[in-house]
Amino acid sequence: MVACMSVPAITFSDDQAQAYDRVAALLHDAGVDLEDGILLPADGATGGVLAVTGKAGSGKTMLLAALVRALTDAGVDLVSGDFEGRRRKDRRTLAILAPTNKAASVLRNRGVPATTIHRILYTPIYAPEYEKLAEWLAGTGERPVMEELTDLALDRAKAFYDSVKSIPAALAAAGLRGSDFIKGWKRREEPLDIGFVDESSMLDERQLDDLKEIFPTLVLFGDPAQLAPVGLSGEMVFDRLPDDRRLHLSRIHRQEQGNPILDLAHALADPGLMFEEFERMVERAARTDDRVVVAQRVDSDLMARSPVLVWRNATRIRLITAFRAAHGAPEFELLPGEPLVCDGIELPLKHRKKRIDLEARGLIKGAQVVYLGPGKKDGFARLHVFGAEEPQVSAAAIIKIEKPDEEEPFIPSAARMGAAFLHGAAVTIHKAQGSQWENVQVFAPDLWAAAQAGRSEAGIPLWKRLAYVAITRAETRLFWVVRNRLARPVAPLSIDDLRGAAAPFSLGMPEPDALQD
Numbered sequence: 001m002v003a004c005m006s007v008p009a010i011t012f013s014d015d016q017a018q019a020y021d022r023v024a025a026l027l028h029d030a031g032v033d034l035e036d037g038i039l040l041p042a043d044g045a046t047g048g049v050l051a052v053t054g055k056a057g058s059g060k061t062m063l064l065a066a067l068v069r070a071l072t073d074a075g076v077d078l079v080s081g082d083f084e085g086r087r088r089k090d091r092r093t094l095a096i097l098a099p100t101n102k103a104a105s106v107l108r109n110r111g112v113p114a115t116t117i118h119r120i121l122y123t124p125i126y127a128p129e130y131e132k133l134a135e136w137l138a139g140t141g142e143r144p145v146m147e148e149l150t151d152l153a154l155d156r157a158k159a160f161y162d163s164v165k166s167i168p169a170a171l172a173a174a175g176l177r178g179s180d181f182i183k184g185w186k187r188r189e190e191p192l193d194i195g196f197v198d199e200s201s202m203l204d205e206r207q208l209d210d211l212k213e214i215f216p217t218l219v220l221f222g223d224p225a226q227l228a229p230v231g232l233s234g235e236m237v238f239d240r241l242p243d244d245r246r247l248h249l250s251r252i253h254r255q256e257q258g259n260p261i262l263d264l265a266h267a268l269a270d271p272g273l274m275f276e277e278f279e280r281m282v283e284r285a286a287r288t289d290d291r292v293v294v295a296q297r298v299d300s301d302l303m304a305r306s307p308v309l310v311w312r313n314a315t316r317i318r319l320i321t322a323f324r325a326a327h328g329a330p331e332f333e334l335l336p337g338e339p340l341v342c343d344g345i346e347l348p349l350k351h352r353k354k355r356i357d358l359e360a361r362g363l364i365k366g367a368q369v370v371y372l373g374p375g376k377k378d379g380f381a382r383l384h385v386f387g388a389e390e391p392q393v394s395a396a397a398i399i400k401i402e403k404p405d406e407e408e409p410f411i412p413s414a415a416r417m418g419a420a421f422l423h424g425a426a427v428t429i430h431k432a433q434g435s436q437w438e439n440v441q442v443f444a445p446d447l448w449a450a451a452q453a454g455r456s457e458a459g460i461p462l463w464k465r466l467a468y469v470a471i472t473r474a475e476t477r478l479f480w481v482v483r484n485r486l487a488r489p490v491a492p493l494s495i496d497d498l499r500g501a502a503a504p505f506s507l508g509m510p511e512p513d514a515l516q517d
Contacts, residue, residue: 012066016059019052019247023067023219026050030194030217032092034067037074039092047217051200051238053224054249055269056472057262060221063249064196065112067219068096071194079192080115080166093192095120095215099202101362103434105387107198114198118359121210122185130171130181137161137170149174172390188214195219199434201226201236208237224248225269225468227430228457235458260285260292261478265471268464275451275463279444282480295479297487298441300326303425304339304493305370306437308481309470310426311446317402319426319443322486324401327493333412334371334399337493339424340383341431342367346398346420362388363395363419366431371399372495379415384498392498395419429470440474442467444482 012020024034030047031040054060071094072078079095096114098104107114126134133149135141137158146154153174161170171181195215197203200222203211211218220238228236238246267273267281285292298308303323310316329335344365345355362385363369372382372392381397396418400409413421426443447470450463457465471478 051220058249094194101387103199125184204229260289297485300489308426310443316426320423323425340369340421341424343420441479442470
């Protein structure tokens with residue numbers, strides 16, 4: 001297959017064109033002909049697993065987006081996890097996935113309709129009348145007549161869906177809440193056809209096995225320079241694939257635009273580079289480009305929406321304590337506007353359905369959240385979940401605020417079971433993987449400590465892996481914080497920037513009634 005014939009009207013580098021053709025060959029084996037834009041007979045064909053790797057700026061997202069356009073042009077249906085209509089025999093499906101809501105929202109902001117792995121593993125159950133409405137929005141059913149929705153509301157929902165391919169968001173635009181039309185969640189029973197997984201360096205073996213059960217053809221996009229999941233001994237799941245199932249993009253596209261943040265990230269590949277010389281490189285970059293800043297103090301105002309990235313848990317807890325003190329937060333309660341990070345779901349096995357519900361709404365481990373205030377019932381909290389399509393929820397919450405030199409955290413919100421949270425003004429670099437923020441503060445004293453410790457991961461000094469991941473979280477500006485100090489906030493904590501989001505809906509527990517908010 002000739003590269004220039006098979007790729008869309010877009011300028012690819014040689015390695016991107018070769019990767020496109022290799023993926024196109026895989027998809028052809030699975031019954032999708034991208035060159036002619038047609039679907040071949042579905043005969044149970046499978047393409048298996050293929051990985052496309054490359055460092056930040058190598059064009060992985062550009063390649064993924066081009067492949068998605070070609071697949072949809074060929075007639076493949078996108079499955080978002082929001083709604084799935086009746087399966088047709090001749091239908092071929094594609095899902096674009098990311099391990100976290102934040103990573104999925106990064107792709108959506110770049111025009112790629114991504115969803116989370118959880119939202120594909122577990123599918124929503126719609127009330128029958130709203131299933132007909134969803135089918136109409138998706139183009140597979142007739143326009144419904146509904147007493148509770150006016151023609152104007154239906155038109156508003158359709159216009160929204162035509163712009164943003166999200167059934168729940170379109171129904172919210174019509175004035176509905178998630179609890180109105182989604183009655184529950186179930187584990188996916190029928191497989192799909194093709195899966196694209198971004199940020200696949202975050203996958204562990206169990207997640208990969210789950211995905212392989214659903215997708216006979218799976219393409220992993222990942223960065224081999226990031227930190228491996230705990231338990232994989234410095235390896236990513238794609239490192240274990242055969243050589244002929246791994247493609248690597250080596251040319252750096254964004255670097256050609258003169259991005260000093262990427263220049264610094266890729267300088268870390270020099271095996272002879274020591275920490276002190278790297279820090280001098282940061283200082284030189286800061287003198288010539290305002291996208292890199294050498295900061296003498298941590299900016300407490302920035303911490304309210306983008307966490308300081310650290311290596312050590314002890315550093316994280318000290319910075320959180322200093323942040324709360326600087327903002328005058330009471331010792332045993334939260335202020336509206338304080339950032340949180342979801343630490344998982346604490347539920348007994350008999351509430352598996354409610355766990356699925358919480359995770360599908362965006363409350364999965366690592367989700368970035370802002371505390372809006374207490375709920376109507378004890379143990380509930382009103383929250384804004386970044387990256388979720390309906391970001392404001394009221395949920396049974398277990399919020400833990402850790403303190404330096406104290407084993408037990410204080411718990412300002414203490415539901416007996418529900419979503420668990422830690423404070424989010426500072427997070428470890430491991431937990432930051434898959435996320436991006438406009439402005440990122442990297443706590444350099446922790447990276448120096450990692451360099452002094454002399455630890456390595458998969459043959460690469462740990463401080464370099466940490467620095468690479470931390471630096472590439474910055475979309476616009478990198479703050480390299482060199483001193484263990486915190487600047488006083490300029491403005492008080494606020495939730496004014498979040499008021500335009502949808503009104504909160506409740507994620508209560510099924511029993512007892514007192515836990516319903």
